[in-house]
Amino acid sequence: PLEAALGPDALLVELASISVGFGAEAQYWHPDSLLTANSVRLITTFVALQDIEPGMGPLEVCTGTHVCNAQGRCNAPEGGLNVTLKAGSAALMQSTLLHRGQAHIARGSPNRINFYFSFAALPRGPERFPVGPTYALKLGLWGHKKLSGLPWATDGAPGEAAQESTLMGLLYLKLQDTGPLADGVKTVLMCIAAAVAVEPIVQFVKRWI
Numbered sequence: 001p002l003e004a005a006l007g008p009d010a011l012l013v014e015l016a017s018i019s020v021g022f023g024a025e026a027q028y029w030h031p032d033s034l035l036t037a038n039s040v041r042l043i044t045t046f047v048a049l050q051d052i053e054p055g056m057g058p059l060e061v062c063t064g065t066h067v068c069n070a071q072g073r074c075n076a077p078e079g080g081l082n083v084t085l086k087a088g089s090a091a092l093m094q095s096t097l098l099h100r101g102q103a104h105i106a107r108g109s110p111n112r113i114n115f116y117f118s119f120a121a122l123p124r125g126p127e128r129f130p131v132g133p134t135y136a137l138k139l140g141l142w143g144h145k146k147l148s149g150l151p152w153a154t155d156g157a158p159g160e161a162a163q164e165s166t167l168m169g170l171l172y173l174k175l176q177d178t179g180p181l182a183d184g185v186k187t188v189l190m191c192i193a194a195a196v197a198v199e200p201i202v203q204f205v206k207r208w209i
Helices: 002-006 167-176 180-207
Strands: 010-022 042-048 060-062 081-083 090-094 097-101 113-118
Touching: 002 113, 002 180, 060 090
Parallel strands: none
Antiparallel strands: 010 113, 042 090, 042 113, 060 081, 060 097
């Protein structure tokens, strides 16, 4: 299904896990990326590592919202769709779909643990990776794992996508993003830039003290 939707040159852009324990509150409705004219398609696969029961805070999706940049809440007439999974089963979700993790209210139940990975279509011409996803991926893997070929080939993204398939390309994406994580990255970079700029001045002043 992934290759049919994204093409054989789709790149691995996320590889991580989510753990939700008892008492965790429900998330706000949100998409992982915004729907824009030049953003490539990104699909996330969630793999259940244990049976996920309704009270364990399962994923809830708002069907049909992957094409309308929905924000805030699910207005679907039938409400959200609960994605309860058996261990070893998987659910695929386009990153523009409105969704949330529900509250974990099952006292005595284990943490809900999902392994997940995301592939994005290879950008061509004016296309770009979407802004919004966390791109949670070991840095050494960024831009080096494609759908085509098993085991996955390690050759990097060709052509115009190469720039966005580097660590600097990932940093550029995060600087366009919004939210606490993006704001934290921007603050750290500003502090580093300020320290680098001030250091020569400090050294100059020390010579005259």
